[in-house]
Amino acid sequence: MNRIRLQLSILVSGVGLGIGALACSEVETLPAVSASPSEAGVRGFVVTRWHEEIPSLENAGECEAGFNPTEEEYFPEQWADWLAERLRLRDAGGYLPWDDERLPPDACQDPLAQPDPGFLTLDGPAVVHGLDLDGVASTQHDSGAACAHDDFAGHGGATGIDNQFWRLMGCVRGYRPNDLMDRLHQAGTTITEGGYALLMEISGVDDLRNDDAVEVQLLSANHGVTVDASGDLMRDVSYTAHADARFHAPVARGRIEDGVLTTDPVDVRYKVKQQTMDNEFWLRSARFQAEIQEDGTIVGLVGGYWDVDNLFSTLNEQWIGKYHQGRNAARSRGFMCAGIYHAMPRVADGHPDPETGRCTSISTALHFRAVPAFVIRSSEMVASAD
């Protein structure tokens, strides 16, 4: 079947995005635009689920050396002092920030401000959802290659699953099954309350069951999701693509076989804004493996590599007003920033630096689900500089 590259479904010329938010505001002074539900072969989606794999308890692997301590556990006296003062101030209507001098220097803001206290990774076996990203079922001992690492076993007998993110986080309490992050993922509030929806567009689709050439693009929207009366994301909603084309990933080639979509790797940048976070995520060499269901829903996995520096920043760049909350987040989740900072390069398994040979990204797997939506683009969108 021919490869068709189609333009996007709607082009809005001139006026740009959005009119004022007036009730019954004026009609756009545009020539009427075609409202055909789908240009042939172009399908839009909005992501309803997007979070890292956390295996179930029986599959998650053992932390024989125990779980990572928090700073509060590691520096008990300083923290006790600081906490007491914090509470006292709070009762008086004040606020003691997390980088106060009573505490050791804040490594979450300045990672080298503390010595490396060490970090417990999950070194043993586990069974995880994920993809074999490098095409190799590797172990530490096997390869003498740079960034050597142990792969995990997958479900259904799969091997060679690359998920160094689980190695990194597997012995962090908050990332364990049924703990803090797992519950957060199930609640889905990062998406339902997020400031920027995540969109996907598949074009060149001749046949949803089998098509040897399609194109897939992931991009951030300019605004949050629309939720329906049942609390799920509403289907068939129109979303405006983010004004900054930096958050429109390059178009990836893909194919559909028996209803399963797979794509070639591309780098993806997208925005997440929710509660304390307003960050840019950089997932490198991301690829999809997902099933397209009869009702149009797509369910599956995204495999890729978190850039190490970006990962550290997305873990820590949390703010309440002008107050940095990275240390608070680390404490809630159960790790120390100084420790994880040094552990990340140790577990990194992707994108080796051409000069040092050290890997700069960490393999991961994300669960994702998306429902039909419309992606609206303005011809005025430009990409900001990198």
Added chain:
Amino acid sequence: MSKQAPIAITRRAALRSALRGTLGGAAISVGVPFLDLFLDDHGEALAATGAPLPRRFGTWFWGCGMNPPRWNPTVEGRDFALPPELAPIAPVRQHMSVLSGFNVLLGGETNFVHRTGVIGTLCGGAPPSKNDNRGPTLDVLISDEIGGATRFRSLEMAATGVATDSYSGRSEDAKNPSETTPLALYTRVFTNGFADPNAAEFTPDPRTLLRKSVLSAIEEDRKRLEGRLGTHDRARLDEYFTSVRQLERQLELQLSAPPPLEACVVPEAPHAGPVSRDVAHVRENHDAMARVLALALACDQTRVFNMVFSEGASRLHLPGSSDNHHTLTHEEAVDEALGYQVEATKFVMHSMEAWATFVAALEAVPEGAGTLLDNCAVLAHSETSDANSHSVTGLPLMIAGRAGGRLRTGLHVFGAGDPTTRAGLTLQQVMGLRTSRWGLDANATDRPIEALLA
């Protein structure tokens, strides 16, 4: 008020012996003869101040009737077994009587589905068209008599949340709109002009005199307009002025301190919840409205009320269902083993449960030597018996309360095909109207239901 003379009960022995018959397939038999029944006290209830407690009248409507074989009791008198669809009234059965076998007699008129039954019962005759009721509703007749003494002539409310769900009015064009939420009912009654009868001090609202003077100017309009209008408009203008007078009376009442009422307790504002025809919402809103209403009555803000639980051709529905009560009564298959429409009947049970809650809400307010309910007469009714066939034969009726000692309760009375106007006549008499005859054409009657009269 003096004690009433005992009422001569004319027995119609011939009719009694003919009572054995069938209704919905169930045989009706006469139970214990009425005269042997222990009669309730005639006595008048006296309030703490020595003044007689007011009698209140109300109607309670639910749509789409019931399944006659499962609702109609088979034994007359006091000790009748409660059939399955009346099971919910068990906790309050001693406070009400059940009437079965009363009809709206068509007398040649069309049976306007979901309308003839209710208009026949409330207005006294089968309506000849969809716009003509041939008279005001029962509660209007009563409120014309007793409504002038209170702030509100009557209060109407609909648990469905729709203002036009109302069966009270002088005509089909002049229906009293229903309050649509518990909070709206509360706001109307207990704020903005409400004077707590038990408050230590009374301060008349300074705006009341201002409002009175605004209304005083209207009378001039009347003189000027009336002479130039035809009959139709004059009647409407009349009604408009009746409404003005009602407000004037309300303002008049507000100028002086209301007498203390022991039973009056000012409620808290109800919580504003969702309003829809989802049966869970309707039940919730109904119960909240009942509580507000009970205290509105105890505080003597009105003596006449009309509650619509679900409207005729009820559109109540369960969440997730593509059907509503009405469509189910027509489209659901009868369960072969059970013998009735399972889903549709759920709504009958909801209705009966809600009715029991309503009665309990009135019973829960202590008043005088007894309860508020003792001084009420409430007619529960529906526009049909078997909704599938739109039957207006054997309409379900229940009368709760003792009307200050004038009504006997706990009885089942079988009507043997008599018109439902007998209930309306009974209620008018019990509420003190000097009516000896009521109803139109085939539904005209001069026989109240003696068994119910104390």
Added chain:
Amino acid sequence: MSGAIAVPFRAPVIAVSIAAMLTLAAACGGGAVDDATGGPVAMRRLTESQYRAAIADVFGPEIDVVGRFEPDNRREGLVAVGAAWVSVTPSGFEQYENTALAIASQVVALDARDRFLPCAPRDPSTADPDCAEAILRAIAPRLLRRAPVESDLAARLDVANRAATEHADFYVGVEVLVSGLLVSPEFLFRVELAEPDPGRPDRLRLTDETVASRMSYLLWNAGPDEALLEAVASGAMSSADGLSAELDRMLASPRLEAGVRAFFEDLFRFDAFSSLGKDPIRYPKFSSEVAADAREQTLRVVVDHLVDRRADYRDLFTTPRSFLTRRLGAVYAVPVAPESGWAATTFDVGDPRRGLLAHASFNMLNAHPGRSSATLRGVFLREALLCQTVPPAPADVDFGLFNEDDNPAYKTARDRLGVHSSNATCRNCHALSDPIGLGLEVFDGIGGVRASENGAPIDTSGELDGRPFADTLELGEAFSESPLVGACLVENLYRYAVGREIVNAERRQMRRLEREFEDADHRLHALLRAIVLSPGFRTAAPTPRDDRAPASVASSNRAGREAV
């Protein structure tokens, strides 16, 4: 006193009753008349939107009109007709008084009184009769929609001045003045009066004030403005040219949109939106905002088509043009570009969403909370757009034959309703409604598009009065080609304008209006003009001697319109 007929030329103005609103034959004793003599008149209660428009017109849009309004009564399909039958209940009057006081207190509010009132008192702590009179003369004619009657003014001023004195506050008097006007029957009701026609004393014509009021409500859904009141006062309205000039002025005004909206809101029964609920499990896309958008979409499309572009009314049924918000886009499953507000949209050739019948407004209103309803939609379209009565179901129909919906063969509405055609009792009436409604079954209970129901494809073919259609789009074409459609609009707009049923003596006039509408290519402006200039709009018929309504007159006006 019934309306007197034989009156001397200088008789004071009288109103003509509609004691027998439903009567036709009795009112017009069969005499052949060249032009219509009109029908009965009755005072018409203001609708909520008319009330609000009156306040906005006289005091400005900043006044907040809070409070509930007595529900309107729909009669013979129109609230405008029901308005001639309703009065004010005690609860309704309580609300009117409440609202009136709230408006009056805003008018005299400290920071606003200079804006609303034409003068200030010499001493605000007491009455100032001159200023009070100036205020009254400024607002009374607009609110009461007529020239001031001196005795009426005097009475009102008397009450106001006494209140000002008693309360030692001039502005209390103004409050009394304003609220008094707003609870007056002449404000709440549009009183329509007739007088003997000077040219033909045996006939009655409506007074200039009444004609002006009728015209203003028809075209702008509001009371007469200053210019129109002036035209009445100067006598210009009595002449054909004067009336024409005002008529054209009002037709050309942007305020025409409000009048057109009000008519279609009534015709389309959009008041039902206020109690519309949908099951959230079956229709999670539905919300009250979606409902509001659906209502607005239809009105925008109608106004755009009929008012802005002056297009042929019949083309509404096939027009590809529409307006959408993103919320509606989700329901229709079409992309909508602007993040907020409305987008002009065109549906492609072959898209079933083209045309008025595809609008979510109709499809969600005439359906159940949990599913669509071909019968409800069909009945509505028959009655509102084709002016045909569909009789209600007989009371004693035996549904036992049809209670088989556990039959797996009945997957679509067409299957389920098809059983009706097997029974003679049901067939006659359902044949009127179901084929139309089934042609719209691609739209679910909230107007979303679907191709199948319970896995079975939806067949939208059928027949409209002998004209077959293959699908939803062709149903729209069938409507646009139906000879009933234009005539029905004429009938409805006329009834809306005069607030009553059509009387026998007007039949020829109605035919004439229909022909004129056709000749003008079904343009609304032409029809509005023709109606205002028609004799029935400006005349009245005397009442019959016998005031009692005959017994069975229910659908007599529809005689000749009922489908066979």
